[in-house]
Amino acid sequence: MSGMAARLTVFCGALIVAFASEKMIAQEITSFADRPDLSPDKVQSGFNFLTAETQQLQTDSFANPGYLWVDKGQRLFTDSKEGKSCQFCHDANSEGSLIGAATRYPLVDSATNALVNLEERINLCRTRHQQLPEFIYESDELLSLTAYVANLSQGMPFDVVVDGDAEPFFNQGREYFFQRKGQLNLACSQCHDDSWGKMLRGDRISQGHSNAFPGYRLEWQTFGSLHRRIRDCDVGVRAEPYQLGADIYKSLELYLSWRAADLHIESPGVRR
Amino acid sequence: MSTIRIAAPTIANKGEVIELKAMIQHEMETGYRRDRFGKEITRDILKYFECFYNGESVFKAEFFAAIAANPFLSFFTTATESGTLEFRWIDQNGVASSQSVELEVS
Numbered sequence: 181m182s183g184m185a186a187r188l189t190v191f192c193g194a195l196i197v198a199f200a201s202e203k204m205i206a207q208e209i210t211s212f213a214d215r216p217d218l219s220p221d222k223v224q225s226g227f228n229f230l231t232a233e234t235q236q237l238q239t240d241s242f243a244n245p246g247y248l249w250v251d252k253g254q255r256l257f258t259d260s261k262e263g264k265s266c267q268f269c270h271d272a273n274s275e276g277s278l279i280g281a282a283t284r285y286p287l288v289d290s291a292t293n294a295l296v297n298l299e300e301r302i303n304l305c306r307t308r309h310q311q312l313p314e315f316i317y318e319s320d321e322l323l324s325l326t327a328y329v330a331n332l333s334q335g336m337p338f339d340v341v342v343d344g345d346a347e348p349f350f351n352q353g354r355e356y357f358f359q360r361k362g363q364l365n366l367a368c369s370q371c372h373d374d375s376w377g378k379m380l381r382g383d384r385i386s387q388g389h390s391n392a393f394p395g396y397r398l399e400w401q402t403f404g405s406l407h408r409r410i411r412d413c414d415v416g417v418r419a420e421p422y423q424l425g426a427d428i429y430k431s432l433e434l435y436l437s438w439r440a441a442d443l444h445i446e447s448p449g450v451r452r
Numbered sequence: 453m454s455t456i457r458i459a460a461p462t463i464a465n466k467g468e469v470i471e472l473k474a475m476i477q478h479e480m481e482t483g484y485r486r487d488r489f490g491k492e493i494t495r496d497i498l499k500y501f502e503c504f505y506n507g508e509s510v511f512k513a514e515f516f517a518a519i520a521a522n523p524f525l526s527f528f529t530t531a532t533e534s535g536t537l538e539f540r541w542i543d544q545n546g547v548a549s550s551q552s553v554e555l556e557v558s
Contacts, residue, residue: 242459245522248477252455401521402479 246448
């Protein structure tokens, strides 16, 4: 982890120069018409920025190591050792089917008026419907169950609600995306809106979409959540990262799901 | 229990060369890394892999610290008779994980 932080730090050092003469932060973007360089015909998955070898690793459903977590998630989903299994209420052939569920997250939970992401939604079922304790964020169990549920929506586009109760969360997430931060004083947008396609040391900067996650990163040598990926970017600009599952990251996640509209969920994606 | 994924045909013709693929969830912690407090992270790796076809060894591999996490192996054998293919990993402490699949040869 610290090795990685150091590495990101070095490459961001070089980046400051590149950005010194950059334009001011882009105007806040509220509709696709306001973002010509990210209009639906220009939106590209991070998959398109990978090497052919990494792409192949993702698309080969045996070689893709993310399926180890999907498989484990399926095992947990059907496990009834501690009472009713998830499957009991969510059989794919029943009304409770979770096919397509991941496309709608994060969303506002009507019972609490809080924004919940898929990980939290799963934990809510643990506490509300199974009378079992929550799983810790980024625990192997929660990652596996999330991988399984997200995979049930593979190939489907995001379809999140950003108005009504969700609007304040959406606005907060969007604000974070455009806010400069960290010692390097960079906003997400400066890399992922303004600079996609350019090289950042060994990496080609993508549009920073969330559709591969939870996913497998070769750098991690393991599977991880979107929040872990976002933390890496925050650490990369030497900002103090938030906790996994933090409210601000959930709001950001909502903005990212909206911003990735039209892209298909790839989870389990494979990324460098 | 580690998650294991096996890809092997369930039927084959006698004499056919078949591809077998095996992946296991494992951190393969090298023992060379340090945590953020500077403390060494203890090595934790798988040492051996072996595939048995009706009890007979048809492929084996030895792992070292430089093997990536969640190792993935792909290899070939000749289908000779119906029976069991057993895939077996042994870690540095001698603890084994294994999974078997059935193959029908005609």
